[in-house]
Amino acid sequence: MTHGNWFLFKFGIPKPRRCELPDKVGRVDGIRVCVSDQGVIRQRITEWDAGRSLGFEMVETNIGFYRWVASLKDHFSIESAGTSSWVTRSTEVRFRGWMGVAMSWATWVGLKVVHYYVFQNWRLTLGGT
Secondary structure: OOOOOOHHHHHOOOOEEEEEOOOOOOOOOOEEEEEEOOEEEEEEEEEEEOOOEEEEEEEEEOOHHHHOEEEEEEEEEEEEEOOEEEEEEEEEEEEOHHHHHHHHHHHHHHHHHHHHHHHHHHHHHOOOO
């Protein structure tokens, strides 16, 4: 990733490295693997309409939040007009136990930081401003 070292990553937020499709093919029920500096999240692809929308659901992770996150789902909507595209990401997180309640705010902040970091890098990689 091309963006500089953000100070919040120094407080334990996993820093994204890459996401990949192990089968090299995007399809519903396929697998997507996202790698961070703290571990891996394996996701099942729940929606795949290339260039329009994508959906993913966490299957397993070894990143520390696995203790209190019961489920994690992402949805991307992509809208294109001419040479511009807009990507909207929504994430649904369900927590478990009292630790989940206690960590929900920290997880929300962490996800915002990670998603902003990734979107900034997409923008820089794709030549946006």
